[in-house]
Amino acid sequence: MVDKLDTKMAAGKWDNDSDSAGATVTRTEHRDLESSNSNKGLRTQSDTPLTEAEKRAEKKYLLKIDCIILPLIAAIYFLASLDRSDVSNAVVAGMGVDLKLNAGQISNCVAFFYIGFLAFQLPGSILVRVLTPPIQLGVALMIWGGATAIMTEANNWQTIAGLRVVVGAFEAFINGAPLYLTFWYKPDELATRGAIFMSMMNLAGSMNGLIAYAIQSGPLNGRYGRPAWRWIFLVEGVVSVGFGLVILFLLPTTPERVKWGFSKDEKKIAMRRTEEAYNVPNAKPNGAQFVAALKDPKTWFYSVLNACASISQGVWSNFLPILLRKIGYSANDTQLMSIPVYAVAGVCAIAVGIMSDRRGNRGYFAMGAFALTAAGWLILLVSKNRQLSYAGTYLVGAGSSPTIILVLAWINNNTGGYTKKASVLGIATMAGHGSAFAAVISLRDAPNFYIGKSLSFGSAIIAIGVSYAFMIYIGRKNARKLAEKDSPESIKNRALDVEQIHDDHPDFMYCK
Numbered sequence: 001m002v003d004k005l006d007t008k009m010a011a012g013k014w015d016n017d018s019d020s021a022g023a024t025v026t027r028t029e030h031r032d033l034e035s036s037n038s039n040k041g042l043r044t045q046s047d048t049p050l051t052e053a054e055k056r057a058e059k060k061y062l063l064k065i066d067c068i069i070l071p072l073i074a075a076i077y078f079l080a081s082l083d084r085s086d087v088s089n090a091v092v093a094g095m096g097v098d099l100k101l102n103a104g105q106i107s108n109c110v111a112f113f114y115i116g117f118l119a120f121q122l123p124g125s126i127l128v129r130v131l132t133p134p135i136q137l138g139v140a141l142m143i144w145g146g147a148t149a150i151m152t153e154a155n156n157w158q159t160i161a162g163l164r165v166v167v168g169a170f171e172a173f174i175n176g177a178p179l180y181l182t183f184w185y186k187p188d189e190l191a192t193r194g195a196i197f198m199s200m201m202n203l204a205g206s207m208n209g210l211i212a213y214a215i216q217s218g219p220l221n222g223r224y225g226r227p228a229w230r231w232i233f234l235v236e237g238v239v240s241v242g243f244g245l246v247i248l249f250l251l252p253t254t255p256e257r258v259k260w261g262f263s264k265d266e267k268k269i270a271m272r273r274t275e276e277a278y279n280v281p282n283a284k285p286n287g288a289q290f291v292a293a294l295k296d297p298k299t300w301f302y303s304v305l306n307a308c309a310s311i312s313q314g315v316w317s318n319f320l321p322i323l324l325r326k327i328g329y330s331a332n333d334t335q336l337m338s339i340p341v342y343a344v345a346g347v348c349a350i351a352v353g354i355m356s357d358r359r360g361n362r363g364y365f366a367m368g369a370f371a372l373t374a375a376g377w378l379i380l381l382v383s384k385n386r387q388l389s390y391a392g393t394y395l396v397g398a399g400s401s402p403t404i405i406l407v408l409a410w411i412n413n414n415t416g417g418y419t420k421k422a423s424v425l426g427i428a429t430m431a432g433h434g435s436a437f438a439a440v441i442s443l444r445d446a447p448n449f450y451i452g453k454s455l456s457f458g459s460a461i462i463a464i465g466v467s468y469a470f471m472i473y474i475g476r477k478n479a480r481k482l483a484e485k486d487s488p489e490s491i492k493n494r495a496l497d498v499e500q501i502h503d504d505h506p507d508f509m510y511c512k
Helices: 027-037 041-045 052-098 103-111 113-119 121-126 133-153 157-184 187-198 200-217 228-250 264-276 287-295 297-327 331-359 363-382 386-414 418-441 450-483 488-493 498-504
Strands: none
Touching: 052 103, 052 133, 052 157, 052 187, 052 200, 052 228, 052 264, 052 297, 103 113, 103 157, 103 418, 113 121, 113 157, 113 418, 121 157, 121 418, 133 157, 133 228, 157 187, 157 264, 157 386, 157 418, 187 200, 187 331, 187 386, 200 228, 200 331, 287 418, 287 498, 297 331, 297 363, 297 386, 297 418, 297 450, 331 363, 331 386, 363 386, 363 450, 386 418, 386 450, 418 450, 418 498
C-alpha cells in the first residue's frame, strides 16, 4: 500500500491545482485533508509497528488460530469433498450395475450437484457475517451429510440426482469459508492457509478411494443385505452430520464477536489484524457494493479464470476413478491407484500456496499451474499407453489443484469492502461451478471421453492467456493510482475506508 503523500504536496506546490470539476484545492485545504486523513482511510488499517514482545505475542496468537481455525475449516472441506466425489466411487463399487445406469445417467447424478451449488453461491458468501460462521457452516454440513446418507436407500438415478441437488445447495454455503479466513488472516497469509484447507479436497479424494476399497473388500460389503456402494453413502453421510455439531460449537465466530477461547490480549491482536487486513468490523451487506462488483472488470477476469480452473478440477475430481477404470485398471486397483494421485495434488497445492505468498505474486504461479494442467490433459487425450495416461492424471492434479486456490487468494487480495468481496467471490465461484457443470455433463462419450478432455485442455490454455492479460491490466491500474496519488480527487478519497470506497481507494494497490 502507498501510505504517504508526495513531498511536493507538503511543500505547498498545489496552490493552483484544480480537479476535473474545476474546484480549486488550496494549500490550507491540503493540510486540513492531510491532518484529517491521518486518522481515517487506509492509514487506520496500515500495519502497526510492533515491539519485540508484541511480535512474539502475535506469533503465538497466529499459531493458535492455525491450530483451531485451519483444522476445522480443513475438515469441512475434507468432508464436503468426500460427499462430492462419492458417486464416482459408488459407480466403481457396483452402483452402476445394480441400478442399470448408463453413462448419461451417471453423468446426471454427478452434474445435478451443481444445480443446487450454483443457486446458493451468492447467499453462501454474503450471509456469512449475518448467520455467523459457526451456524452457517455447521448447519450446512449436517444437512448435506443427511442428504448423502439418505442416498443409501436410492433405487434409481432420479433419487440420487435429486438428493445431489440438496447436497450441492448446502455445500454452497461453505463458499463463505474463504471470506471467513480474511477476517482472521492478513493478505500475505491467505494462499498458504487456503492451500492447506483446499488440499483437503485432494486428501478426501485419496481417502474416498481408500474408504471405498475398504468397504468393497471388507466385512461391510453385503452386511444387512447392503452392497458396498450403499455403505459408501451411509458411512460418509453420517460422519458429516456428526462433525457438523463439532463445527457448530467449536468454530470461532468473527474477531469482533468472539467471546470465548481467546484472552483479552488475543482479542486485541485479532481486532488489530482484522483491520490491517482491510476489514471494517461489523460490516453489513451493502447493495451499492454488490452493484460495484458487477461493474468492476476485475470481477469478470476472476470469473473467467475460475471457470477455466473449475472445468479441469471438476472433471478430474469427479471422474478420476472412472477415468482410471477406463484406462484399464481393475475396480480394486482403481480405488487404490487414485490415492497417490490425490496425495501429489495436495502437496503441490500447499507448495504453490506457500511460494505464492512469499513472492507476493498470484499471476505467474497461476500461469505455471494452468500450463501443467494443459500438459496433463494433452497426454490423456493422445496417449494409448496405460502408464503414460496414468502419469497424465498426476500432471492434471498437480496443476489444477493450485489454480482455484490462487484465484481465490487473488480475489481476497485485490477486493475491498465486505459485500463487494463476498459478491466477487460468489460470482466467480458461480462461473466456476457453472462451467464445471457443463464439463461434467459433457462426459458422456465413454470410454474415451474426448469431449470432456478437450474442453479441459482448451480451458487451461485460455486461462494462461487471461492470467497474463489480467496482470497487465492490474499493473496499469496500479500505475494510474501512483500517478494520481496526489491529485485533488485522491486526496479527498484518502479519508474514506474500504467500506465506503472499497478497492478504488487511492492507496489500495493490487497484487499481481
